[in-house]
Amino acid sequence: MSKPRIIRYALIAFLLLTSISFAETREIKLHKVIKKDTLWDISRKELKDPFLWPAIWKENRWITNPHWIYPGQTIKIPIYLLQKEKPKEEAAPKPAEVSEEPVQEEVKKEPVPVPIKKQPLVSMNTLMASGYIADSIPGVGTISDSAAGQRIFGNDDVVYVTVDHPAKVGDKFYVIEASEEVEHPITGKDIGYVITICGIAEIVKAKKSETVAKITKCFREININDALVPYYDVKLPMTTGHFRSPGINGMVIATGNNFKASMLDIIYIDKGCKDGIEAGDIFKTLAVDTHAVQNGVIQVISCRDHTATAIIKSSNMPISPGNIFTRMDKN
Template sequence: MKRMIRIIGTIALVWLGTLGFAHAGVEPGGIAPDAPDTYTVRKGDTLWGIAKRFLRDPWRWPDLWQMNRAEIRNPHLIYPGQILVFDRAAGVLRTAKPVGPIDEKRSPQVRHEPIQDAIPSIPLAAIEPFLVRPQVIDQKTLENSGRIVGLEDGRWMAGAGDVAFAIGVPEDTRLVQLFRPAEPLHARDGKTLIGYEARYLGTAKVEPNDDPRLGTVLRLQQTNEAIQPGDALIASQKETLVNFVPRAPEHDVDARIIKLYQGSLAAGRLDVILLDQGEAQDLAPGHVLALWRVRPPVTDEENRNTKVFLPEERYGVAFVFRVFERMSYALVMETEKPVRVGDAARTP
């Protein structure tokens, strides 16, 4: 459903407090020292940013809202204009009033609130390219992808406006994205193949075809570079970031960063990183992971043959927002140091 129906009446001004959730709130030690008593949600806010106003650890948001496990994937949506009230005694957060003008007359009624107007979990601008275009392709997706088998007039290259012929186009698909598998991606052992970088080539429109036994005719739309026989394709489908609640995984995760996406040797806050674990290791969108780095050993100056090994250093957190079978995209939310390939991402 594109719209969400919420029933709000005069007796529902603090409706979250009546739902009987599984948690007992957040302990005082987990509350941010400067947490406000109330906060008015503004356009441009994110769930992470609001959580950080109230909590030392923003991924403890489910405790603050007293959510049970069933509500984690479909959290109570928060909208600009809502006033959040912090009950310090109980360690929980509630809405003080329904969405609407302050002087609006309160009476029991049905209101409609577009889901897309709810604030996102994390900044969408930072991850939009990773939701729209294929950046990495796992082995399963590659095996199930379609393929360009030829070009009109027997040519070897084509561009926007030209015709291409393909097989393996999913039924009822109207637009496809074209890509070329590029560099292989390996797990931390440097040998186990877990996927490929996807060299994004452009899009093509699927011409009508009533006989599925025949090959598919494509009209190339937008192209970044020349299309060639052998290039792969998948149905064009924008991934949507469901407003998953930031939360720690319920199991131990020990992933490694295998790629950075800002074009340098180190990443920073709001940069995207690629992890070497995914659905197979029970990672899911909304999981928050702590970033760790192994400190290199130092040499004892008094005994040059002795190396002193040091404890690992925790320096930041990342939010998982898209998951493949054995890989995951995550957004760096907080960091005190540059993020590097090889650093660990673990359950906080």
């Protein structure tokens, strides 16, 4: 074989290896938008987490408004965000060593208990964006404006904020959104407000004339006039994979989309930690009319004193405020 041909083949092989290496580190999938597509739905389908939709928006900066995408458009999906499990290599057994020493009597050892490995119950994105019910609307300031004239914000966007007390560079706040006041579906009693955590903002400029912050983390879309509350550490609930279903009955009092919810949506119930609820607890939900019909299975992901936040694990019809929850049937 001639020397030029060998060099040409070597160059082709190098380019192929380089492209394969790049693809492994940053996989992108092209998605052609169809009718009724939203970034939320695409993120749920492709990335298995609807709250990662800001990552898709960031990958496609030509989309000026994430609420408006149109059939026929092609967008890039950053599927490299999916965690890939790498199988552990099994160590090859070592050959038995032949011992010339006299055989000693075997000493029986007590089995050492294997520690149970715990894993997060949900992702931090899901936990933060799911929110909670509060008696009142907290807040020490608001997002007031942006230099670019935007009204919707995501990761790394810069905003002007108004705060009740002087802030300094480095101060962090949660950006929150509050619902209308929630009433109990049966008693009509005021329960509070659904507070959803939209993201984290950090002060980058603090002067008497203006205070500027940068969105360092976005869990869901952030809007003008969203409120600010002081930052605090949040710990993920951990689980061994074994879940309770205690004999506690209660009612769905609100849903994340304000009316009806289905699988992977968020709902809020009228029982909490002081009522015996724990993160990880599983219940079935029932729609009660002429008959009580099971319409889903929910799992608690966080709880406060007398309310809790849950995610819908499965449903065969929408789950609505007024549906009841109860323990799973015994097998």
